[in-house]
Amino acid sequence: MKLTNKGRYAVMAMADLASNAKGGPISLTEISLRQNISLAYLEQIFLKLKNNKLVRSSRGANGGYVLEKPASEIKLSNIIYAVDEEVKTLNCKKNSKRGCNNKSTKCITHNLWDQLDQHIIGFFEKVKLQDLAKLG
């Protein structure tokens, strides 16, 4: 499974966006300073967030980003997936007949990892961006 800085940063930045909303767009420079994340790295991340319709951008001076939807409608899973972090503990291709052992049956732990996947995904599906303020 993957859960790395990129995913963490994405969630952090989205949370920042949500909690510092001030009407107009918020620049990445601001977020970079507040959250201590490299600007160039943030740019990469926001490209993906934008392509996944989680934020809307305005270019030029005073430009920046705003949430595309209310924070109550953005699930953590949306963010995580947007930046290509896969919650994937299975070693095999899920819809293949072959197992990770390259045999024709699934390995003895297949169902276990599958359940773990569901467990983690469930968590990400349940938590909304809005909830982060409460958690924090």
Place this chain on the structure above:
Amino acid sequence: MKLTNKGRYAVMAMADLASNAKGGPISLTEISLRQNISLAYLEQIFLKLKNNKLVRSSRGANGGYVLEKPASEIKLSNIIYAVDEEVKTLNCKKNSKRGCNNKSTKCITHNLWDQLDQHIIGFFEKVKLQDLAKLG
């Protein structure tokens, strides 16, 4: 967070050990063949499992490994930790005052990752080696 082949193999091998118990010890060669895992890699993994008192070894011809405790008493978390897979989604040191942003307060997502940790650890604590047979 880390959850890689090493951890998967460890669980697989332990499950193999549990389900193919035949009184005497089981050699890694057998497991290697059944589960399609490189023998040398298995050896490394079993060193750790042994150091963590999850298996007992006997050397020499006809040697091999047996579970140190009944499968019903071995938690998945025991196995995962034994091979150094950390369920660690936090980016900062948990008991430090500093945050992952290197500031003096914890970041806005800290509690979130902390909860996710608990969520995943809870899963590993709950599932016993014995349950794998049922799952599989």
Place this chain on the structure above:
DNA sequence: AAGAATTCCTACTATTTTAGTAGGGATTAA
């Protein structure tokens, strides 16, 4: 006693992934 099977242990290495950096172009407000 010899040989084979096995665990034990450490060191090395190729590959992949991660975490950025770098550089330049396009757009817009002032």
Place this chain on the structure above:
DNA sequence: TTAATCCCTACTAAAATAGTAGGAATTCTT
């Protein structure tokens, strides 16, 4: 016109992963 900003791609250093390799020690079998 200039500065601030987003946009986009390519590159790169460092770390982690997934093994390989090699040999020593032990024990069973013959």
